[in-house]
Amino acid sequence: MAPKGDNVVVSNMKLENMFCMKGGKGEASYANNSQAQALHARSMLHLLEETLDGIQLKPAGFPFVMADLGCSSGSNTIYIVDTIIKHMIKRYEAMGYEPPEFSAFFSDLPSNDFNTLFQLLPPIANYGGSMEECLVANKHRSYFAAGVPGSFYKRLFPARSIDVFHSAFSLHWLSQVPESVLDKRTTAYNKGRVFIHGASENTANAYRKQFQTDLAGFLRSRAQEMKRGGSMFLVCLGRTSVDPTDQGGAGRLFGTHFQDAWDDLVQEDLISSETRDNFNIPVYAPSLQDFKEVVEADGSFAINKLEVFKGGSPLVVNRRDDAAEVGRALANSCRSVAGVLVDAHIGDGLSEELFLRVERRGVRHAKELIEQLQFFHIVASLSLA
Numbered sequence: 001m002a003p004k005g006d007n008v009v010v011s012n013m014k015l016e017n018m019f020c021m022k023g024g025k026g027e028a029s030y031a032n033n034s035q036a037q038a039l040h041a042r043s044m045l046h047l048l049e050e051t052l053d054g055i056q057l058k059p060a061g062f063p064f065v066m067a068d069l070g071c072s073s074g075s076n077t078i079y080i081v082d083t084i085i086k087h088m089i090k091r092y093e094a095m096g097y098e099p100p101e102f103s104a105f106f107s108d109l110p111s112n113d114f115n116t117l118f119q120l121l122p123p124i125a126n127y128g129g130s131m132e133e134c135l136v137a138n139k140h141r142s143y144f145a146a147g148v149p150g151s152f153y154k155r156l157f158p159a160r161s162i163d164v165f166h167s168a169f170s171l172h173w174l175s176q177v178p179e180s181v182l183d184k185r186t187t188a189y190n191k192g193r194v195f196i197h198g199a200s201e202n203t204a205n206a207y208r209k210q211f212q213t214d215l216a217g218f219l220r221s222r223a224q225e226m227k228r229g230g231s232m233f234l235v236c237l238g239r240t241s242v243d244p245t246d247q248g249g250a251g252r253l254f255g256t257h258f259q260d261a262w263d264d265l266v267q268e269d270l271i272s273s274e275t276r277d278n279f280n281i282p283v284y285a286p287s288l289q290d291f292k293e294v295v296e297a298d299g300s301f302a303i304n305k306l307e308v309f310k311g312g313s314p315l316v317v318n319r320r321d322d323a324a325e326v327g328r329a330l331a332n333s334c335r336s337v338a339g340v341l342v343d344a345h346i347g348d349g350l351s352e353e354l355f356l357r358v359e360r361r362g363v364r365h366a367k368e369l370i371e372q373l374q375f376f377h378i379v380a381s382l383s384l385a
């Protein structure tokens with residue numbers, strides 16, 4: 001991590017060595033700001049279950065292995081793993097088979113706060129008992145758990161070792177900000193902006209190309225790692241517009257008040273305009289077509305389902321008419337996912353100033369935020385072609 005106040009150009013650093021959601025359990029941590037993702041994931045459970053129904057059950061003696069990619073450090077991943085196991089047990093039992101042993105890999109970048117995640121894991125049930133005993137034992141887990149550090153854009157597991165891959169709200173994070181976007185000498189230079197939303201066509205093309213390269217790397221790796229008869233369930237931020245410079249909900253989150261807060265810092269002479277321009281959010285919310293093109297060009301996976309799903313607001317508040325709460329929720333929501341990048345770029349002190357301005361702007365625009373900030377997700381269910 002860069003020392004305080006250092007101006008680090010994010011694409012020149014190995015993003016995968018420093019990027020993560022805000023760890024720990026503090027106010028702006030991901031663990032405390034992922035209720036929206038939890039709600040959105042629950043609204044898509046029927047789609048996850050459809051994917052699980054497509055998995056071929058293996059004969060007795062083989063463990064069932066799952067991996068959650070981009071698991072982060074909150075409890076959402078634990079809920080999903082539990083849900084997958086419960087559903088698979090039901091399937092085994094419906095067929096009259098003894099359920100197998102389960103193994104779950106929690107995978108994320110090495111800088112992820114795995115310690116916080118592991119502390120949230122319930123203790124393993126006593127494996128001396130039967131599977132039924134494990135399942136009814138509340139607050140116990142009925143699977144073996146392990147953390148796997150690494151980028152999902154590369155290989156993470158041995159060949160043909162995983163029955164089901166799950167990844168939620170992660171694949172819109174690019175492996176890096178496209179280099180040309182931060183290079184003054186190119187037409188893709190994103191002058192004055194910190195995100196693709198509202199940017200030029202050339203900037204948008206650079207972001208789209210990075211998304212294509214990254215997703216292709218993801219699919220290539222998973223195609224080798226997935227067992228025959230396995231399945232993959234993917235959810236990432238998406239957009240309904242064909243125009244990539246309209247990033248929908250992601251655009252509203254990073255391209256409006258967050259953008260304006262960077263401009264505030266420039267206008268108040270707290271940072272130079274160049275410092276702002278050297279920062280860009282490495283997120284790309286694809287359209288259905290963007291996503292489909294990459295899957296089809298790769299050719300390793302058959303598409304069982306691919307749709308845009310209305311996810312809802314990223315802001316979870318107790319009182320929708322409480323502007324102060326809405327402003328705080330906006331700042332915490334931005335900070336929990338992008339705070340680590342901002343801290344590395346301008347240091348903790350200026351980062352504090354930035355998110356204070358996001359909050360103030362959020363307070364002023366609370367009504368509009370509550371009414372208009374909506375996420376759409378791309379949901380994909382894939383199996384080996």
Ligand SMILES: C[S@@+](CC[C@H](N)C(=O)[O-])C[C@H]1O[C@@H](n2cnc3c(N)ncnc32)[C@H](O)[C@@H]1O
Pocket residue numbers: 016019020021034037038041069070071072073074076077107108109112150151152153167168169170171173174175337
């Ligand atoms: C918004 S969190 C989603 C967490 C969790 N899946 C959930 O549903 O709450 C996105 C996660 O993706 C991870 N991530 C981003 N790029 C990644 C990459 N290249 N490889 C692995 N994980 C990545 C981030 O570190 C972060 O933990």
